[in-house]
Amino acid sequence: MSGFLYFVPDTDVLPSKAYDKLPEDLRSILYDATWSHVFAQRGPHNKSGMIISVHPPKGGTEAIAGYYAKNQTWNAVEADDGSIPYYVGFENGRRPKPSDLQRPDMMQGHEVKLNDGELYRIPVIHAAYTTLPLGYRVRKGIPNLEIAPQYEELVAEGAKWFDMATSETAAGFSEMYLFACLILRLNYRVGLMECSLDCLNLLTTDNVSEIISVTLGFRDIQAEIEAQKKRATQADS
Structure with missing residues (x-):
């Protein structure tokens, strides 16, 4: 399968580890991540912004960074004030598996x-x-x-x-x-x-x-x- 994609509207391309520039909720998910990124002139809801494809752990598969409306599903993450700080996306037919989502240092359990x-x-x-x-x-x-x-x-x-x-x-x-x-x-x-x-x-x-x-x-x-x-x-x- 492949990992998640994230679209941050009205945001220029950010390099990996520029966590302080990400929406707060997204920082709590990607705090230990690196990623590939592209700028989409036209993304979900016809907005422009940055699309992130998170680098997966060993054994995982990275999604293609880009906006391909017919091949992807995107969901808006709505904040308490009704704004949409970012979107979560995945490739149709290739929803992420645990191996695509694992953190580098897995805790026992x-x-x-x-x-x-x-x-x-x-x-x-x-x-x-x-x-x-x-x-x-x-x-x-x-x-x-x-x-x-x-x-x-x-x-x-x-x-x-x-x-x-x-x-x-x-x-x-x-x-x-x-x-x-x-x-x-x-x-x-x-x-x-x-x-x-x-x-x-x-x-x-x-x-x-x-x-x-x-x-x-x-x-x-x-x-x-x-x-x-x-x-x-x-x-x-």
Whole structure:
């Protein structure tokens, strides 16, 4: 398949790593990306601007940078104020696969099959079972492992979701979708639009729950319970 294309209207061609010039939402997706680019005099909705084709990881395929209306599908990403800071596109019949979207440094985690039939690796953010990168903090001459500072807010958010799950507090499906997309973004260059029905159609009410369960460590907790039961059975026999 091939990766996503992005169209930023009313913008001149930007070199790779000119992240500060990109719309904020797009920066959160492409913060570790490099890309090919062209200026389209006439792009989606007859607007002019820059088209980005993200360089895929090894094993992925790059989409052709350019605007070819008959061969592509484009979706506008609408901001809160009704403006359209950018569009997400893909080649018809060649929707991106996980191998086209992976970040260079994939975090460890558990695989979950999503609605496109592909397996995606979901990191665990719950502190007791986390697969997030850890760093060392030294206190009184003793090094201790701690969550890397850039993930502290994410872990705090995960703790809130863990408390909600264990107290059987219901979350709305919109909240669940937003949180699941946030978790997917850790290992893949995707956002709300990319995961939606309009693009990859990755998420359903069922697998959103599974992503949240996995990232909060419930699969690990269940595995630990089963292991304890097995050890107890072996000890009794």
